[in-house]
Amino acid sequence: MPTINNSVAISFGVDWTHYDCYFAGNCSADYFTFPVVLQWNFYVSQHWSVFGEPGLFIYHGFVDCPLGDECLGLPQETGVLPAFFVGGRYHFSDTVALTMRVGFPSFSIGVSFFP
Numbered sequence: 001m002p003t004i005n006n007s008v009a010i011s012f013g014v015d016w017t018h019y020d021c022y023f024a025g026n027c028s029a030d031y032f033t034f035p036v037v038l039q040w041n042f043y044v045s046q047h048w049s050v051f052g053e054p055g056l057f058i059y060h061g062f063v064d065c066p067l068g069d070e071c072l073g074l075p076q077e078t079g080v081l082p083a084f085f086v087g088g089r090y091h092f093s094d095t096v097a098l099t100m101r102v103g104f105p106s107f108s109i110g111v112s113f114f115p
Contacts, residue, residue: 005043011053012036015106027065033105034058035083046091053085057105081105 013035021027037055044050060078085103089112092098099112 007041007043009039009041010036011039011055015108017106021065027063029061029063029065031059031061037083037085048088048090049097050088051086053083053087053101053103055083056080057083059105 013033015033015035017031017033019029019031021029035053035055035057037053039051039053041049041051058078058080083104085101087099087101087103089097089099095114097112097114099108099110101108
């Protein structure tokens with residue numbers, strides 16, 4: 001009977017997002033997010049794997065706006081929100097892969113390194 005080739009891991013990250021807004025003056029915002037997710041990987045071929053990532057992310061916003069702290073609804077605060085991503089990897093080798101991820105709160109393309 002064949003088995004599923006999979007693995008489970010905990011994933012940590014750091015992301016930075018910058019916004020510029022010219023609608024109501026020269027506004028900008030920077031957000032730092034720190035996702036912590038459970039990653040469930042499925043290996044579908046020698047070079048390809050797919051994954052799902054449910055979890056949480058901590059965020060902090062820095063808003064610079066002449067209209068005040070609540071510029072166009074962008075909170076300047078720290079909080080916690082749910083996160084969910086799905087994605088895939090193309091494995092160049094056992095230690096390096098191209099990773100593509102989409103979900104809430106963001107999408108990303110990058111390189112993953114494995115020990």
